[in-house]
Amino acid sequence: MELKKNIESKIVSKTIVTIRFSDVDSMGIVWHGNYVKYFEDGRESFGLEHGLHYLNVYKNGYFAPIVNIECNYKNPLRYGEKVIIETYYIDSEAAKIIHEYKLYRQSDNELVATGSSTQVFLNVNGELQLTIPAFFEEWKQKMKIK
Amino acid sequence: MELKKNIESKIVSKTIVTIRFSDVDSMGIVWHGNYVKYFEDGRESFGLEHGLHYLNVYKNGYFAPIVNIECNYKNPLRYGEKVIIETYYIDSEAAKIIHEYKLYRQSDNELVATGSSTQVFLNVNGELQLTIPAFFEEWKQKMKIK
């Protein structure tokens, strides 16, 4: 299990975002709720790079809504700083897409936040899928996860 | 024209919004882009009160996208303050919905911003309507604008 996780965690995508003035709160640091946007930027980057984009999911007849988000804040981010977003794929035997995130301040490589997101699959009628959709099994095989 | 405008400007709706922590920037005041949300809150209030809601427009077969926004900032707003949003209907002979906004700080009735928005009508095929839709003419009559 541990080994498997190590293998899986090699599937990663990296993207960089510059902190906007409007992302920062009255304490002069990024408002904590904005990290959810950075996770989304990471997921977008991951999807485009590894063929697991929202549009791929949709084309195959599914939606993949977020059912869980978690974020741990380690160090503040400030206006104008660049943040490196690493988005990992974490495999699961359930019909879920699980990502973990590591955010680093680019200037000093300081870890600023970690987090995770879990998505489930709904078909076009909005019904929750309890088994892994065929296209997602194929994606796992292509990615050598199984 | 001036007289007409005076009559029209009696059609108004008032709503109150409390400033969120996340609305405030690193200067400790509401980030200027957030006023567009307050205008939307005002339009929502106006639409519900006077029967010109987004959903009324949609039910009649139209969309009413914003084509122009303007905002003049007079005084800052801070976290926790309450802002009174007055939304006026400004009549036009064109196929447009025009609103003007006046925002006051509730605690001292200070004018904090003024602004305006202009919406046009698109039919379900996304085609711009150059003549005033029937339902909107009826609304004007009901409101004694014409």
Next chain:
Amino acid sequence: MELKKNIESKIVSKTIVTIRFSDVDSMGIVWHGNYVKYFEDGRESFGLEHGLHYLNVYKNGYFAPIVNIECNYKNPLRYGEKVIIETYYIDSEAAKIIHEYKLYRQSDNELVATGSSTQVFLNVNGELQLTIPAFFEEWKQKMKIK
């Protein structure tokens, strides 16, 4: 411990938020990142009602930054709906403020999301406090938590 938790969970605050058009994404439901704002609305309401507001904390010489956020999404929220936000205080022996959140759709009392937040204390020099600040111990006593 379990008993204690039951007692603690009686300290709650309730507030209601109306879903803005700009809170909704292209799926027609509230974008998941916006729930963090609703949690903040809940915390604001809790703080004002029970004397544990951001400003009380600040007045006593501390900041209380968020170090963890979690949200579980159960049911979608749509534009115009009203959401009831229940914010609970969860006691801890650590120098932390922990809240749990339950969000209900007002129209049918359906549970739409649950979540939690954890805050730590920093003094004015930005140093993490490992022991509970005196003002917070007093607050707990006043609230009959201890």
Next chain:
Amino acid sequence: MELKKNIESKIVSKTIVTIRFSDVDSMGIVWHGNYVKYFEDGRESFGLEHGLHYLNVYKNGYFAPIVNIECNYKNPLRYGEKVIIETYYIDSEAAKIIHEYKLYRQSDNELVATGSSTQVFLNVNGELQLTIPAFFEEWKQKMKIK
């Protein structure tokens, strides 16, 4: 005046932004209020490129709050599209920083929006400056505006 404007409008900065999923509303297009963020991205790019950044202004003892924003919407933007933001400097004899914006969809060079912003100068005591600050006169000279 016309000639002067032509000269001035040569001072421009160009930046590109990718539309986020969370920028899009339930109509599937960018929510109109988000264009104010794109203007800010443009201003940030202009400031860094031409030495008129928020931090330059601040270092010289001034704040430059926005007092007017205007936006004209020409064509919709969708999730994943890239938008080119052109930010122009428009000279004025008043103590103001005026920018105009042109936004183009990158894929087809279609004009999607135009707009403007006006900033004034406040000193550290928050007093409005009626004469052009010395550092800004120097900037104009360096840029060959005067």
